Amino acid sequence: MKSIFYSAITALLLLTVSCSRQVTRIDPAATPDISGSWNNTDSRLTAEAMINDALTADWLTNHSQAKGKKPVVIVGMVTNNSHEHIEAETFMNDLERSFITTSKVSVVQSGKKREELRGEKADQQTNASQSTMKKFGLENGADYILQGSINSIVDAYKRKKTVTYQINLELTNIETNEVVWIGEKKIAKMVKN
Amino acid sequence: MQKILLLNFLVLISIAAGAQETTSPDQNPNYRQSLEKYIAQKDNLQTTMNTTVQQTYKAYDWYEAKQERKRQRIEDRRARRLYEAQNFGYYYNPYNYLYDPYSTPFRYSPYYFHRHGWRHW
Numbered sequence: 001m002k003s004i005f006y007s008a009i010t011a012l013l014l015l016t017v018s019c020s021r022q023v024t025r026i027d028p029a030a031t032p033d034i035s036g037s038w039n040n041t042d043s044r045l046t047a048e049a050m051i052n053d054a055l056t057a058d059w060l061t062n063h064s065q066a067k068g069k070k071p072v073v074i075v076g077m078v079t080n081n082s083h084e085h086i087e088a089e090t091f092m093n094d095l096e097r098s099f100i101t102t103s104k105v106s107v108v109q110s111g112k113k114r115e116e117l118r119g120e121k122a123d124q125q126t127n128a129s130q131s132t133m134k135k136f137g138l139e140n141g142a143d144y145i146l147q148g149s150i151n152s153i154v155d156a157y158k159r160k161k162t163v164t165y166q167i168n169l170e171l172t173n174i175e176t177n178e179v180v181w182i183g184e185k186k187i188a189k190m191v192k193n
Numbered sequence: 194m195q196k197i198l199l200l201n202f203l204v205l206i207s208i209a210a211g212a213q214e215t216t217s218p219d220q221n222p223n224y225r226q227s228l229e230k231y232i233a234q235k236d237n238l239q240t241t242m243n244t245t246v247q248q249t250y251k252a253y254d255w256y257e258a259k260q261e262r263k264r265q266r267i268e269d270r271r272a273r274r275l276y277e278a279q280n281f282g283y284y285y286n287p288y289n290y291l292y293d294p295y296s297t298p299f300r301y302s303p304y305y306f307h308r309h310g311w312r313h314w
Contacts, residue, residue: 077242077244077246078245078246080246080247080248080249081248081249081250082249082250089243089245101211110242110243111242111243150245152252153252154252155251156253158256
């Protein structure tokens with residue numbers, strides 16, 4: 001009788017443990033595909049392709065030869081025209097980081113972060129000591145603006161679906177509007193439900 | 194006196210030259226029109242900088258549409274049962290008493306056609 005009681009308790013415990021949530025740490029570079037939607041692997045592949053292309057393309061040497069210094073880039077808008085919610089900041093940050101770590105391209109702050117910087121500078125005009133106060137009008141002007149777009153094509157019938165993402169990044173000369181570099185990454189997936 | 198006037202003239206010229214913007218040789222002479230236009234709206238134009246503007250669309254997915262229809266059917270059935278439970282087992286549509294959206298549509302039994310055929314019953 002006792003053994004039956006103990007075995008029942010053990011079975012109940014096992015059942016409770018098996019039903020509880022489990023969290024396993026995984027390598028961010030090896031994110032498995034679960035739903036077929038845009039995921040970390042897609043962002044990483046896009047970043048890798050864009051970094052390789054941007055840092056080896058002709059625009060960089062052309063600029064250095066013409067101006068004698070490294071180019072200054074500002075990040076503009078990325079339009080997501082795909083069927084999924086995608087934040088481009090993940091791969092754009094990787095690209096900016098590669099620009100800075102390779103010391104080939106300078107990056108200047110843009111958007112809300114730049115507004116915050118100017119706000120801080122304005123605050124310093126009345127609160128910081130004169131020797132440490134930062135001046136207005138000494139920001140680095142960008143030579144190029146980095147803009148992009150994400151598009152997708154979906155073809156689905158019954159339980160099969162193919163999704164193709166096309167990510168384009170464009171680097172444009174701010175003064176002349178000349179597009180000096182276009183990076184492209186295509187990702188195609190076959191999903192079977 | 195003449196020297197003082199000349200000095201004043203030179204000072205004025207130098208101030209005017211300093212205040213004037215330097216233009217490139219090939220620059221459009223009407224560039225100020227564009228400059229003034231965009232200076233006025235620069236704050237609006239920069240609101241989306243360093244952001245992802247979401248202009249997503251809903252892609253048709255056969256399987257997802259099927260799942261959605263199934264979910265909707267279950268939801269409709271549940272709504273009808275709930276309504277009937279709260280209204281003594283009857284559905285009354287106040288806008289059109291002849292129309293009952295939750296009613297089971299009349300269907301011929303497949304055996305009916307076996308006996309009579311599709312065209313001659």
